[in-house]
Amino acid sequence: MKLLVCISKAPDTTSKISFTDGDTKFDENGVQYIVNPYDEWYALVRALELTEANGGTVTTITVGTAADDPTIRKALAIGATDAVRVDAEAKDPYFVAKQIAEYAKANSFDIVLTGKETINYNGAQIGSMVAEMLDQPFVSLAQKLEVAGNIATLERDVPGGAEVVEVNMPFVLSAAKGMAEQRIPNMRGIMAARTKALNVIPALETAELTSIVSYSMPAAKSECKYIDADSMTELVELLHNEAKVI
């Protein structure tokens, strides 16, 4: 079984979010980067479980610069076989998807796995775009994945519930909570990761279909108004007359 897992870095959940250069750039000052949790905990770990059970390889792919290498080494330490980095700043989602799709096309994988979204841009775009470029089915928001022969069975989130679906390989999926449990890399994995292959390949040129022109922050919340536990009628009045939400 030959699996490709898309790995992206993301600021740690507790990072302070602020912007610089006239609110046009994310301020990386003091920000600790981690492997995007959906890519790591769910997509990568499930891919490793499957190849451990059935044999095969797990390659990771990242579109980024040398600044991404520590996150890629972390994925290798958790257990990926080898890694590919497409050497370019991740521009818009279409650019990133194009790089991944071109690599996947040239190396034909049974399953391409992505996290359901990154925790910084929350775009949830890459998996779906890659699937279109590969002309393969896309199973979004998968919480379970089992493989038997050439057929995969998945459970995924749909409006108003969940559904169990079957799909023939090859296909693309996005992984959500439930797919696997987080793995902490051990010392042996960390040592092995130093010598595993991290292949840096050049990027394909594509036009930038979208670009972020500026950022802004939500208006500061006003102070919390405390209401006595015995004055629920007052709360209802505030919700009706002041907040106007009921």
Next chain:
Amino acid sequence: MSVLVFIEAKGKISKAAREAVTYGSKIGATTAVTYGDADAASLASLGDNGATKVLVCRNLSEGNDQQLTKLIAAAAKNCGADIIVVSQDQLGKAVAPRVAASMEAGHVSGAIALPDTSNGFIVKTNVFSGKAFANVSVNTSKKVISLLPNSISPESTGENAEVEEFNPDLGSAGITVKEMKTQGEGVLLPEAELVVSAGRGLKGPENWGMVEDLANTLGAATACSRPVADIGWRPHHEHVGQTGVAIRPNLYIAAGISGAIQHLAGVNGSKTIVVINTDSEAPFFKAADYGIVGDAFEVLPKLNEAMRTFKASQN
């Protein structure tokens, strides 16, 4: 500008669908495209939200990403649309980026406002789990916009749309649905305007009756924190937060939830937040508009009583 809005219309027309059609009609002449079994009268009612025409594909019963992409692309061609609007629910997340890639159109994910066309085409979006906004410029002539629920109020024009059957060749389905697990009756959480949520402070699943009572009085959806879903007190689809569902209701009432940063990431788009907690130091109070320091077991029934009195006075 000509706009195509893709909606899912299984049985009744959802609020999210009416929002997406309203959003489209604010940009230009809007055609809606859908599939499934909704009757012609319900589809015609999309005219009330600004659609002039509704194209319905009757050959497709399951929402399959590859076939829907073909359906949307064919419909866009049919009505000459440059802009495609999709509601960003689970199905929208599967389909919209794919549609954009197929047309080499710029895709805006997580739109929360109408485009600003004064200088280019710029759409405000939610990023960093609702902690910031990004203004995204779309540089292509064809554009796909994924709209977050509760970003615009559905409008009512009193018009009816013309409904037309539309059955282009969609190829085969790559995905076969084996089983559907529906959450049952009740308001769908991602599109709910009012949400009552509770956490570990409720001590056990047997105590959820008071959460449901308040939700019923309000016509609200119920939700929960991650630990509560993880230990199986409540179903997974009710979990709001970073790894669960992100919601943006008008009112979010949280009882017995401390307000960890991961939970806030799923609810900080809420217009008004009410927090009920015994611990006056709970971090959630910093994000709250109204706070009640008290025991959920006493506060929830009292709040329910006050709501019932209020509701009765409204009728």
